Amino acid sequence: MRKINPHDFKVARRGTSREINRQIALNLIRAHQPISRADLARLMNVRRGVASLLVSELLSESLIFEGALGEAVGRGRRPTFLYIDSRQRCVIGVDIRASRTYLLVTDLMGKQLGVVSSFQTNKDSNVLTQELSRRIKQILIDYKEIGVCEGVGVVVPGMVDPALGRVLHAPTLGWRDVSLRDPLAAALGLPVHIENSGKACALAQLWTTRSDVVASANSVFVSVSDGVGTGVVVNGELLRGRHNTAGEFGHVPLSIDGPRCSCGATGCWEAYVSNLATLSRYFGRDLADTRPRDAESATFTVEDLIARARAGDAKALAAINSTARYLGLGLASIINSLDPARIYIGGEITTAWSLIEPIVRGAVRERTLTEFGGTTEIHIVPAEEHPRLRGAVALVAAPAFAAPMVA
Amino acid sequence: MRKINPHDFKVARRGTSREINRQIALNLIRAHQPISRADLARLMNVRRGVASLLVSELLSESLIFEGALGEAVGRGRRPTFLYIDSRQRCVIGVDIRASRTYLLVTDLMGKQLGVVSSFQTNKDSNVLTQELSRRIKQILIDYKEIGVCEGVGVVVPGMVDPALGRVLHAPTLGWRDVSLRDPLAAALGLPVHIENSGKACALAQLWTTRSDVVASANSVFVSVSDGVGTGVVVNGELLRGRHNTAGEFGHVPLSIDGPRCSCGATGCWEAYVSNLATLSRYFGRDLADTRPRDAESATFTVEDLIARARAGDAKALAAINSTARYLGLGLASIINSLDPARIYIGGEITTAWSLIEPIVRGAVRERTLTEFGGTTEIHIVPAEEHPRLRGAVALVAAPAFAAPMVA
DNA sequence: CGTATATGTTCCGCGTTTAGACAAAATCCC
DNA sequence: GGGATTTTGTCTAAACGCGGAACATATACG
Numbered sequence: 001m002r003k004i005n006p007h008d009f010k011v012a013r014r015g016t017s018r019e020i021n022r023q024i025a026l027n028l029i030r031a032h033q034p035i036s037r038a039d040l041a042r043l044m045n046v047r048r049g050v051a052s053l054l055v056s057e058l059l060s061e062s063l064i065f066e067g068a069l070g071e072a073v074g075r076g077r078r079p080t081f082l083y084i085d086s087r088q089r090c091v092i093g094v095d096i097r098a099s100r101t102y103l104l105v106t107d108l109m110g111k112q113l114g115v116v117s118s119f120q121t122n123k124d125s126n127v128l129t130q131e132l133s134r135r136i137k138q139i140l141i142d143y144k145e146i147g148v149c150e151g152v153g154v155v156v157p158g159m160v161d162p163a164l165g166r167v168l169h170a171p172t173l174g175w176r177d178v179s180l181r182d183p184l185a186a187a188l189g190l191p192v193h194i195e196n197s198g199k200a201c202a203l204a205q206l207w208t209t210r211s212d213v214v215a216s217a218n219s220v221f222v223s224v225s226d227g228v229g230t231g232v233v234v235n236g237e238l239l240r241g242r243h244n245t246a247g248e249f250g251h252v253p254l255s256i257d258g259p260r261c262s263c264g265a266t267g268c269w270e271a272y273v274s275n276l277a278t279l280s281r282y283f284g285r286d287l288a289d290t291r292p293r294d295a296e297s298a299t300f301t302v303e304d305l306i307a308r309a310r311a312g313d314a315k316a317l318a319a320i321n322s323t324a325r326y327l328g329l330g331l332a333s334i335i336n337s338l339d340p341a342r343i344y345i346g347g348e349i350t351t352a353w354s355l356i357e358p359i360v361r362g363a364v365r366e367r368t369l370t371e372f373g374g375t376t377e378i379h380i381v382p383a384e385e386h387p388r389l390r391g392a393v394a395l396v397a398a399p400a401f402a403a404p405m406v407a
Numbered sequence: 408m409r410k411i412n413p414h415d416f417k418v419a420r421r422g423t424s425r426e427i428n429r430q431i432a433l434n435l436i437r438a439h440q441p442i443s444r445a446d447l448a449r450l451m452n453v454r455r456g457v458a459s460l461l462v463s464e465l466l467s468e469s470l471i472f473e474g475a476l477g478e479a480v481g482r483g484r485r486p487t488f489l490y491i492d493s494r495q496r497c498v499i500g501v502d503i504r505a506s507r508t509y510l511l512v513t514d515l516m517g518k519q520l521g522v523v524s525s526f527q528t529n530k531d532s533n534v535l536t537q538e539l540s541r542r543i544k545q546i547l548i549d550y551k552e553i554g555v556c557e558g559v560g561v562v563v564p565g566m567v568d569p570a571l572g573r574v575l576h577a578p579t580l581g582w583r584d585v586s587l588r589d590p591l592a593a594a595l596g597l598p599v600h601i602e603n604s605g606k607a608c609a610l611a612q613l614w615t616t617r618s619d620v621v622a623s624a625n626s627v628f629v630s631v632s633d634g635v636g637t638g639v640v641v642n643g644e645l646l647r648g649r650h651n652t653a654g655e656f657g658h659v660p661l662s663i664d665g666p667r668c669s670c671g672a673t674g675c676w677e678a679y680v681s682n683l684a685t686l687s688r689y690f691g692r693d694l695a696d697t698r699p700r701d702a703e704s705a706t707f708t709v710e711d712l713i714a715r716a717r718a719g720d721a722k723a724l725a726a727i728n729s730t731a732r733y734l735g736l737g738l739a740s741i742i743n744s745l746d747p748a749r750i751y752i753g754g755e756i757t758t759a760w761s762l763i764e765p766i767v768r769g770a771v772r773e774r775t776l777t778e779f780g781g782t783t784e785i786h787i788v789p790a791e792e793h794p795r796l797r798g799a800v801a802l803v804a805a806p807a808f809a810a811p812m813v814a
Numbered sequence: 815c816g817t818a819t820a821t822g823t824t825c826c827g828c829g830t831t832t833a834g835a836c837a838a839a840a841t842c843c844c
Numbered sequence: 845g846g847g848a849t850t851t852t853g854t855c856t857a858a859a860c861g862c863g864g865a866a867c868a869t870a871t872a873c874g
Contacts, residue, residue, distance in 0.1 A: 241746025339648025
């Protein structure tokens with residue numbers, strides 16, 4: 001039951017019905033391909049004639065194509081299968097992180113076309129833009145056979161204003177109010193979209209086309225890495241909030257008297273469960289301690305810690321188990337406040353999931369208000385799926401499939 | 408950019424455009440009444456002919472009516488003003504609280520028609536249903552001139568399943584899986600809607616027709632009373648979540664090692680800022696302490712405490728100031744996680760707003776990640792506006808104005 | 815009183831859904 | 845093999861509703 005905003009609404013025009021049904025047809029083809037016109041009409045509960053017209057419009061725009069004839073099920077004429085036309089169109093996803101920047105080429109459906117490449121991140125945004133532009137151009141030359149590039153999606157660990165194309169604040173990069181989209185778009189001559197990486201991860205799950213997982217229209221992605229990023233999807237739409245800063249669950253406190261967090265406050269969830277927090281716990285060090293570290297602890301990663309825990313190091317296991325418990329307590333807050341159908345968890349900690357799952361789920365049950373909440377689905381997203389890069393790609397590819405704005 | 412759910416979508420039919428535009432017209436009349444057909448056409452950016460047809464449809468359904476002619480602005484024919492037809496239709500709102508149950512009659516626009524009446528809540532739901540039914544019937548007899556009753560909205564402090572019409576869990580009433588809607592509807596012969604009271608408060612603000620406040624499509628209502636209830640509105644729609652339990656920010660922790668909360672967990676926001684928490688702080692008592700109290704503290708209310716604080720009682724002021732600080736810290740979590748355009752605060756604590764506002768705002772700024780967040784609008788909703796009752800009424804009245812489901 | 819201007823109605827054109835008929839293609843059955 | 849049956853895909857006419865313009869009505873101004 002949505003209220004119509006009397007100051008910002010969309011009147012239905014003569015072509016609005018067609019626009020809506022066209023997008024529904026496109027999405028059904030995307031979700032069920034290969035599919036015939038007749039099946040499409042049945043799914044949409046319209047006459048075959050209407051489905052045919054919608055299909056011919058999509059065909060003329062090269063959004064879909066007719067493939068081979070399918071096998072007749074029983075008697076009757078064989079159906080012509082329809083497919084999303086992701087041939088000769090590609091999208092480039094860019095994931096800028098504090099240490100390295102990653103690149104990926106996919107087709108319109110998000111299918112990986114090349115290998116993930118990466119280079120060291122130069123924190124001077126001008127230099128980085130040039131480097132990015134050079135490498136993207138090179139990729140498009142190297143993979144000439146993949147066709148024209150529809151656009152570039154860029155994902156940044158920090159606050160972003162996608163409308164203005166600016167990075168408002170990215171602490172780990174040391175960026176404040178940096179213009180990123182327009183310089184890159186100018187250098188490449190391609191449309192560029194930018195977004196926060198936590199939100200992008202949520203988008204990646206929403207727009208996934210994996211056949212084994214049905215995307216959820218109400219979900220939260222929690223990325224546990226150097227920091228904790230979260231993205232929230234409500235009613236199939238990314239929750240942006242007034243200033244595109246919605247979803248910062250990482251800085252909701254577990255204990256306001258807790259350890260100091262990088263954001264300046266104390267006791268943030270992030271200060272309990274980030275990789276840095278876990279390592280600090282292992283080394284018995286204060287999270288805010290910036291003194292030079294000894295050789296071991298300077299290069300030691302959470303993956304190393306998990307390896308030790310699996311090898312039987314009780315101290316390592318204790319550190320990880322603590323993180324697991326705090327992770328679950330924080331997830332309970334997300335469940336209590338948003339009641340999502342599913343929570344996705346990404347980041348290095350997921351490699352220890354088999355170790356920590358019972359502890360996480362126990363902590364979730366401990367603090368969720370209802371039994372329902374305690375049984376909320378938790379899905380692990382391994383790093384190999386590159387959720388940030390896939391989210392970056394979705395920034396470019398998804399608008400073609402999105403629902404039209406109406407009423 | 409919303410994703411179309413390929414398993415649950417609404418195809419545009421022949422009448423869909425009309426349906427959309429009809430609702431837009433109705434909402435514009437609601438928001439701008441009195442308004443002429445010509446002005447409506449200008450607002451909608453359609454021809455007067457189209458607006459005229461939409462209006463005649465609304466007229467024939469008695470949703471609106473033609474009033475007196477307006478004054479001509481310059482030359483030309485005088486416009487006929489259109490109004491929402493709230494004559495001869497009324498709605499009844501019911502607010503069930505632990506101690507008393509409140510009743511209110513309004514017209515379709517939510518305008519109060521009678522006085523708010525109340526009676527002691529009988530926690531046996533069967534007895535309460537009978538009592539409610541009796542009183543509602545009596546009201547409809549007493550106020551015969553207000554016309555037919557369109558329905559009854561009931562608001563309960565607890566978890567509700569509006570689809571099934573059941574109260575799943577209401578701790579203060581001692582209810583667990585109580586069927587409320589159907590027995591009441593059967594007894595009255597009227598449609599009945601039930602909802603959680605925090606969500607209803609948010610609805611009340613969303614659907615308000617007060618001319619001095621423009622409703623916000625992204626807001627959070629925080630009700631600070633015996634407990635802390637919250638309702639979240641995203642994109643003009645109530646955030647329900649998977650099990651209609653979204654919005655329980657009251658049980659997000661400030662400190663997991665904090666005081667025990669009524670929910671069984673420790674350190675919930677509610678355990679810091681509820682009226683009980685404030686009073687316990689004043690009396691130096693543990694929140695969970697259920698031992699018999701002395702005569703004074705058994706009947707002493709937060710209003711009394713605020714009166715003492717205003718009169719110069721330093722200890723009372725200190726207790727309230729602590730609550731104010733914790734309130735702000737919790738609001739910061741809401742802002743960080745949802746980034747709403749506006750936060751509404753209701754409950755007894757609002758009577759002390761002039762005392763505590765600087766402290767609340769300071770605490771908000773202390774923990775919000777961005778400057779934007781620190782300046783989020785905070786509106787006080789005084790008890791005289793009866794947000795819960797108005798929300799109950801909105802449950803019945805709003806569907807007539809809601810946007811049609813499309814795509 | 816005539817002209818100008820604004821409101822509200824009416825009529826027709828056109829795009830889109832809805833319904834149904836028809837041709838094409840494949841299988842089943844005699 | 846050939847007709848009946850069934851399924852797919854196209855085509856046509858009707859109904860519905862927006863788009864645009866003409867027209868009647870009502871008021872103000874000079």
